[in-house]
Amino acid sequence: MISSIATRQVSTTLRLRLSSTSLINKSTTVQQQLRRFSKDVKDAATKEQPPKSSSSSGSSSSSSWWDSAEFWGRCGALAGWGMSGAAIYDALESSPELISLNMTGVLLVYSSLFARWAFVVKPQNLLLAGCHVTNVAAQANQLRRAVEYKKENGKGKLSIYFLYTF
Numbered sequence: 314m315i316s317s318i319a320t321r322q323v324s325t326t327l328r329l330r331l332s333s334t335s336l337i338n339k340s341t342t343v344q345q346q347l348r349r350f351s352k353d354v355k356d357a358a359t360k361e362q363p364p365k366s367s368s369s370s371g372s373s374s375s376s377s378w379w380d381s382a383e384f385w386g387r388c389g390a391l392a393g394w395g396m397s398g399a400a401i402y403d404a405l406e407s408s409p410e411l412i413s414l415n416m417t418g419v420l421l422v423y424s425s426l427f428a429r430w431a432f433v434v435k436p437q438n439l440l441l442a443g444c445h446v447t448n449v450a451a452q453a454n455q456l457r458r459a460v461e462y463k464k465e466n467g468k469g470k471l472s473i474y475f476l477y478t479f
Contacts, residue, residue: 383436390440393427396420397444400451409462417456424448 378384400420403412428445431438 386438387440390431390438390444393441393444393448396424397448397451400448400455404451404454404458409458410466412455412459412462414456414459417452417459420452421449421456424452 424445428442428449431441431445
């Protein structure tokens with residue numbers, strides 16, 4: 314009976330030692346792999362990169378204006394100026410009864426978000442940020458005009474109107 318208990322304890326102790334030894338071997342293997350990987354990364358980082366061809370546009374000779382992110386960023390900014398110009402034109406020429414408070418609110422949020430994005434993205438697109446900041450100002454003016462018109466003409470309580478439209 315004592316020998317069976319002793320045998321179990323010895324076998325348990327051996328299993329624990331073997332498993333801890335295999336864990337140690339595994340951890341050293343992982344450490345060696347990490348060292349090799351970091352060495353490979355350092356070697357790749359220190360390799361000399363071939364010089365890029367310089368051209369007047371700053372892009373490689375194989376890419377065209379059609380593939381250029383800069384070109385499409387400028388096109389987007391020019392289209393955005395159309396939206397800002399339309400809001401300014403409406404403020405000068407149209408009557409305030411035609412202004413949609415829902416659409417004005419949506420355009421305020423949209424232009425606020427994209428003005429921030431155009432300023433934060435790298436490289437910055439300041440032309441796009443400028444058109445959205447202008448649109449925020451124009452839409453805020455449109456919102457002011459619409460609210461004043463609705464107050465003057467008694468189109469119902471404005472707070473109730475906002476509750477039902479949003």
